[in-house]
Amino acid sequence: MSKFGRKGKKKNPEISTASLPDIIFMLLFFFMVVTVMREDDPKVKISKPNATETEKLEKKSLVDYINVGPPTDPRFGTEPMMQLDDSFAELSDINQWIVDNRERRDEAEKPAITTSLKVDKETRMGIVTDIKQELREANALKINYSVNKGSVTDN
């Protein structure tokens, strides 16, 4: 290396950043395709159980969600609570909530309204049974138990 003098400093080749946006756009399209716009912030911690015999919910616009689980904010305690739309609610609020949801939809769609129960897997059945009784009284008979797809015997 000493025999040949360095003919002036060689500039380090610049890293071309032209392809960087392409990579980012690819990631962006991936997220746009795979994800779903989140409806309401869950105020309760929900760890869904696994099941294999599942079906996809057809029309998302005709699905209403009830979340049940221990609150994310420890100030509310550790007992499971029920969340309707974006706030906590009592069992007695379910009837009015169902009626309101029914009002929002067209006549033809009313019988197809599904209520999806997203319940934490550690919850005891007492509160879930009460919620189902209230749904029966409100004539919201199509229900869906929200689960993750997976083997039931894994746990």
Added chain:
Amino acid sequence: MARRGLQEINAGSMADIAFLLLIFFLVTTTMDQDIGILRQLPPPIPPDMEKPPEVKQRNVYEVLVNSNDQLLVEGRPMDIRELKAGAIEFYTNPSGSPDLPQLTRVTRATVQDNLNKLRQALSESPDSEELKDKIDTWEDKLIAIELIGDYSELPGSALISLQNDRGTSYEMYIKVQNELSAGINELRNTLSEEKFGVPYSGLSTSDDNDKPKIKAIRAVYPQRISEAEPKDLGGS
């Protein structure tokens, strides 16, 4: 103007725009797959209605879950992994056991016969809703026979009765519902593969050719999971 060679477009700001959009989507969306087990709740019973007629013990598959998540099926403790096989046994009664329902053979002749009798009765009392419902049921059976041939079916009152305690964990409840559904779906898939070459899960409700096939398979293996009115079982 002399050409300077290709000018490089500064791509730095494109990357910024793309990052912003990406962060927006990361924050506002979830990868939550919306799947679940669909069920239909029974309509509420008005308090003054009389009790429904007693169903024969052999036609009811009793599944009890207590607050310790233990299963008691037909009076015997059972592991959750055996429940699917138990449900299949209830539906098919391969050994002809007197503790399980007696299946009746449905043939084209009997269906035609019944339909003719019902239609005659309907012509005599054309407003009877009950007769119209019965005719609908038998017409479904006729469709089933045309697509599948003769089959054996459960008695009309046979059902799987599920009762859980208020202290049962939701996870166990879902497992039980899943295994019962799994048993029925396995029967449906096997029958569909045998007769149509496609498993039942492959039939589509939006395809008009598949709809009668779906109806036929449901007629042979109806999903009859009934949840008893809730009450406290304690640690039974």
